[in-house]
Amino acid sequence: MPPLPIRYRSWPACVGLAICVIVGTTRASTAIPDPAAFLAQTDNARTSDHPRFMRMLAQLHREAPRLSPAEQWHLRYLDAWQTGYQGDYTKADVQLRAVAEHSGDATLAARASAMRLLGLGFTRRYEEAFALAERLATDLPNIKDPLARFQVLINLSQSMLLADKRDLALKYARMVEGKLPPGETLCSPRTLQITIRYDSPQLTSSSPEFHQAIETCRAAGQPVYVETLHLVMVEAYLREKRPSKALAFLDRIEPGIKSNGFYAHMESAAIFRAKALFALGRLAGARTAALTALSLNNPNEISEANRDIYEVLYKAEKKLGDTAATLSYFERYALQDKGYLDDVSARALAYQTVQQHLLTGKLETERLSKQNAVLRLQQALDAKAVETSRLYILLLLLLVASIASWLYRLKRSQLRFKRLSHHDGLTGIFNHQHFIGEAARLLQAMKKKTEHACLIFIDLDYFKQVNDTHGHAMGDAVLKQTVAICQQELRPADLFGRLGGEEFGILLAGCSRHLGMDIANRIRVAIGATPMGHDDCVITISASVGLASTEVSGHDLQRLCMEADMALYRAKGSGRNRVVAHAGTGDLFNESTPAPGPSLHSGATSRGVAEFE
Numbered sequence: 271m272p273p274l275p276i277r278y279r280s281w282p283a284c285v286g287l288a289i290c291v292i293v294g295t296t297r298a299s300t301a302i303p304d305p306a307a308f309l310a311q312t313d314n315a316r317t318s319d320h321p322r323f324m325r326m327l328a329q330l331h332r333e334a335p336r337l338s339p340a341e342q343w344h345l346r347y348l349d350a351w352q353t354g355y356q357g358d359y360t361k362a363d364v365q366l367r368a369v370a371e372h373s374g375d376a377t378l379a380a381r382a383s384a385m386r387l388l389g390l391g392f393t394r395r396y397e398e399a400f401a402l403a404e405r406l407a408t409d410l411p412n413i414k415d416p417l418a419r420f421q422v423l424i425n426l427s428q429s430m431l432l433a434d435k436r437d438l439a440l441k442y443a444r445m446v447e448g449k450l451p452p453g454e455t456l457c458s459p460r461t462l463q464i465t466i467r468y469d470s471p472q473l474t475s476s477s478p479e480f481h482q483a484i485e486t487c488r489a490a491g492q493p494v495y496v497e498t499l500h501l502v503m504v505e506a507y508l509r510e511k512r513p514s515k516a517l518a519f520l521d522r523i524e525p526g527i528k529s530n531g532f533y534a535h536m537e538s539a540a541i542f543r544a545k546a547l548f549a550l551g552r553l554a555g556a557r558t559a560a561l562t563a564l565s566l567n568n569p570n571e572i573s574e575a576n577r578d579i580y581e582v583l584y585k586a587e588k589k590l591g592d593t594a595a596t597l598s599y600f601e602r603y604a605l606q607d608k609g610y611l612d613d614v615s616a617r618a619l620a621y622q623t624v625q626q627h628l629l630t631g632k633l634e635t636e637r638l639s640k641q642n643a644v645l646r647l648q649q650a651l652d653a654k655a656v657e658t659s660r661l662y663i664l665l666l667l668l669l670v671a672s673i674a675s676w677l678y679r680l681k682r683s684q685l686r687f688k689r690l691s692h693h694d695g696l697t698g699i700f701n702h703q704h705f706i707g708e709a710a711r712l713l714q715a716m717k718k719k720t721e722h723a724c725l726i727f728i729d730l731d732y733f734k735q736v737n738d739t740h741g742h743a744m745g746d747a748v749l750k751q752t753v754a755i756c757q758q759e760l761r762p763a764d765l766f767g768r769l770g771g772e773e774f775g776i777l778l779a780g781c782s783r784h785l786g787m788d789i790a791n792r793i794r795v796a797i798g799a800t801p802m803g804h805d806d807c808v809i810t811i812s813a814s815v816g817l818a819s820t821e822v823s824g825h826d827l828q829r830l831c832m833e834a835d836m837a838l839y840r841a842k843g844s845g846r847n848r849v850v851a852h853a854g855t856g857d858l859f860n861e862s863t864p865a866p867g868p869s870l871h872s873g874a875t876s877r878g879v880a881e882f883e
């Protein structure tokens with residue numbers, strides 16, 4: 271329940287407890303066994319038994335060092351409540367704000383904020399009050415604790431009443447009924463609804479809801495609420511121009527009001543009495559009642575109550591003919607009226623300002639969220655663009671890789687074809703055509719450098735018999751091994767090629783005729799001395815060699831070929847397994863007879879014994 275009284279036509283839920291600001295006794299107490307439960311009990315006793323509340327609060331302060339941080343915050347909330355209850359709203363606001371902002375307890379924070387709403391209204395900090403009301407209204411769905419929700423709704427309703435937003439005030443008051451905290455009845459929300467509608471044309475002294483509310487509060491054992499409703503009823507009689515009825519009703523309810531001693535009710539009763547008496551033309555009585563009301567009040571404070579009091583006083587004095595008093599009261603009335611209207615305007619302006627701020631904030635939020643949406647879109651587009659670029663780069667890389675791989679394969683196949691076109695498929699050495707081309711180039715180079723070279727033709731003897739006797743595969747193996755034997759005798763600068771079948775050509779670069787003969791003979795001997803074959807079959811074979819040298823024949827390839835061929839023909843003709851060198855026109859051939867050479871085994875004849883002449 272809101273503990274802070276609003277004066278005159280006001281929410282009375284704070285009720286007569288304003289007069290109960292009694293400092294509790296300092297009875298010695300024992301340690302509190304369950305501080306959390308004790309705090310809850312103290313909280314409950316705030317308005318139901320304020321003296322007990324004060325005693326418990328004092329006890330809690332003595333036990334404060336033993337309280338947990340959460341319990342300390344609860345105690346600070348109760349202290350703040352008590353500060354506001356005593357009327358120091360400014361100090362209470364500071365304490366409540368600390369609880370709301372730093373306790374870390376959502377329920378306690380909501381309750382503290384709800385209390386702040388009223389204090390801010392009393393101290394005329396309307397803008398702050400309405401801004402806080404907006405925040406609490408927005409946060410309402412998150413407030414689950416029934417008591418906190420109850421307090422927030424009640425105080426929101428009162429804030430809206432302060433801004434003269436009665437529809438909203440009524441809405442919040444009705445929402446209270448939806449979920450009452452334990453121990454609460456419909457009395458307080460119903461009374462609040464009636465006070466909000468106090469001057470509504472639909473609410474007459476005979477309205478059933480009026481009487482229902484009174485019955486509800488009576489049944490709930492809430493006499494102060496009943497009095498509030500009675501006073502609103504008196505006001506309804508006055509509005510209905512039934513002053514006698516109002517006066518009679520006041521006479522009936524005033525003893526109860528006096529016994530409760532709630533000053534706001536006593537003030538209201540006195541004002542209504544003054545108004546009723548004035549309406550009945552009982553001017554002296556009206557003046558007395560108005561002065562009684564004024565005595566309950568600070569006469570200089572700007573308030574609706576004082577305005578009404580001074581209005582009755584100046585009108586009564588006017589009718590009584592006291593000009594000086596009339597003028598004096600009228601001046602005060604005018605001052606109060608202006609002050610009251612100023613206050614009403616200030617509240618309306620503050621409410622509008624807060625709404626404007628909220629609207630501006632909302633527009634700004636919308637603008638920012640639109641901007642964010644555009645930014646997000648832009649980012650998405652940028653991300654897509656990056657993705658697309660990556661895709662392009664990937665495609666490009668793939669393209670480059672495929673081109674590179676294609677080029678590599680092309681080059682490799684070109685090289686393979688080139689190699690195939692230049693080399694003999696069986697032995698891997700130059701083929702005839704390439705050997706001739708390369709030999710022509712080398713001879714030209716030799717000629718330029720005036721260096722000599724020897725051209726050697728080697729032909730295996732009776733090779734056909736190898737094929738015929740041992741098969742073509744054996745023949746191939748012999749050809750390959752012959753090539754390997756020759757290569758061992760050659761230098762890197764020499765050219766080696768297969769001229770066809772079992773015939774090979776060698777161009778010995780930078781080589782004299784004598785040295786050429788020597789190399790040719792070494793090759794012949796090596797061929798003859800090396801067993802050849804494959805698998806389990808091994809044979810030996812001899813070779814005939816013809817040699818032509820640039821020393822004798824010059825550097826013309828055609829002539830060298832012809833003369834080497836002739837020399838080979840001579841070697842074959844003179845018994846094979848020998849080297850024959852072409853010796854020029856006079857003495858056509860020089861023949862070298864080697865040491866006894868190999869004979870062709872495995873069925874070959876032994877005719878080819880070498881001679882070296």
Ligand SMILES: Nc1nc2c(ncn2[C@@H]2O[C@H](COP(=O)(O)OP(=O)(O)OP(=O)(O)O)[C@@H](O)[C@H]2O)c(=O)[nH]1
Pocket residue numbers: 696729730731732733734735737741742743744745746749770771772842
């Ligand atoms: N295994 C094999 N045999 C080949 C290849 N090229 C040619 N020949 C054979 O080589 C043989 C050459 O025989 P001929 O020209 O009669 O000469 P030859 O038997 O060596 O007799 P001479 O030269 O007079 O001593 C033929 O039987 C060809 O078939 C080859 O690449 N592999």
